[in-house]
Amino acid sequence: MNHLLSMEHLTTAEINTLIQKAIEYKEQGIQTTQFDNKYVANLFFENSTRTKSSFLVAEQQLGLKLIDFETSTSSIQKGESLYDTCKTLESIGVNLLIIRHFQNEYYEELKNINVPIINAGDGSGQHPTQSLLDLMTIYEEYSSFEGMNVLICGDIKNSRVAKSNYFSLKALGANVMFSSPEAWRDETLDAPYVDIDEVIDQIDIVMLLRVQHERHDNGDVNTFETNSYHEEYGLTQARYDQLQAHAIVMHPAPVNRGVEIDSNLVEASKSRIFRQMENGMYLRMAVIDYILQTKGEQTNAIN
Ligand code: CP
Numbered sequence: 001m002n003h004l005l006s007m008e009h010l011t012t013a014e015i016n017t018l019i020q021k022a023i024e025y026k027e028q029g030i031q032t033t034q035f036d037n038k039y040v041a042n043l044f045f046e047n048s049t050r051t052k053s054s055f056l057v058a059e060q061q062l063g064l065k066l067i068d069f070e071t072s073t074s075s076i077q078k079g080e081s082l083y084d085t086c087k088t089l090e091s092i093g094v095n096l097l098i099i100r101h102f103q104n105e106y107y108e109e110l111k112n113i114n115v116p117i118i119n120a121g122d123g124s125g126q127h128p129t130q131s132l133l134d135l136m137t138i139y140e141e142y143s144s145f146e147g148m149n150v151l152i153c154g155d156i157k158n159s160r161v162a163k164s165n166y167f168s169l170k171a172l173g174a175n176v177m178f179s180s181p182e183a184w185r186d187e188t189l190d191a192p193y194v195d196i197d198e199v200i201d202q203i204d205i206v207m208l209l210r211v212q213h214e215r216h217d218n219g220d221v222n223t224f225e226t227n228s229y230h231e232e233y234g235l236t237q238a239r240y241d242q243l244q245a246h247a248i249v250m251h252p253a254p255v256n257r258g259v260e261i262d263s264n265l266v267e268a269s270k271s272r273i274f275r276q277m278e279n280g281m282y283l284r285m286a287v288i289d290y291i292l293q294t295k296g297e298q299t300n301a302i303n
Pocket residue numbers: 047048049050051052121130252253254
């Protein structure tokens with residue numbers, strides 16, 4: 001694996017290797033300097049708190065040297081393209097690029113960049129490291145994915161997390177279901193749409209998605225009032241009370257409290273929302289380690 005761009009590019013064996021490595025880092029709690037001769041640049045063209053911060057901590061735990069790059073003060077502001085920016089960083093010796101970009105599959109224009117790329121989110125496309133940290137969190141709970149009933153609720157069409165988790169969970173043998181307003185369905189994904197109230201007492205994992213206001217056109221924005229969304233599709237206290245004893249609640253965050261989930265439930269006993277964030281740092285260490293270790297063993301092609 002030379003890049004991590006989308007979940008379909010990973011085999012289930014690679015997914016399991018990354019989860020095991022992340023768990024190893026978490027259990028050992030060690031600081032390592034194994035990559036102290038490597039340079040990394042984090043290119044975030046969309047806002048981020050969790051992904052950017054956890055990559056920063058992971059990079060420092062592994063000893064990587066960080067290039068100070070902010071889109072707001074870079075030559076992006078003078079019109080330099082993403083390709084030329086990445087080629088510039090390659091030319092000056094950067095060994096790893098972490099990129100979040102508003103354009104779906106932005107990496108297609110980076111085929112001639114000879115530096116490993118980790119996709120930290122592409123538009124409404126994919127968010128592979130979020131999916132991997134979600135899988136790690138599920139694995140910690142159940143030690144398996146086979147036959148798990150997973151309900152992914154909300155803004156499926158605009159969510160890169162939904163797509164990445166759909167592909168990875170299906171590949172790992174989970175039963176994936178969606179619950180969503182009609183306007184936010186993605187009919188390209190082959191999973192059944194269900195009524196949350198008909199399945200809430202049978203599912204093992206309920207995965208809530210942020211309502212992505214920034215990706216909606218005006219029609220979508222006006223389709224749902226906050227209160228009606230919460231009542232019709234959100235995790236209310238009444239729905240939480242129907243969950244099985246072993247069931248867990250996940251959300252990639254940031255959370256719209258009172259919309260996708262009752263504010264009082266964000267830190268409830270079944271919630272793994274902050275565990276997901278904790279796991280994100282270890283998982284990103286594992287991905288960086290895996291990519292830098294395997295660099296050179298395969299071609300550089302983005303495919
Ligand atoms: N879950 C997630 O990607 O959060 P950020 O946008 O804060 O990185």
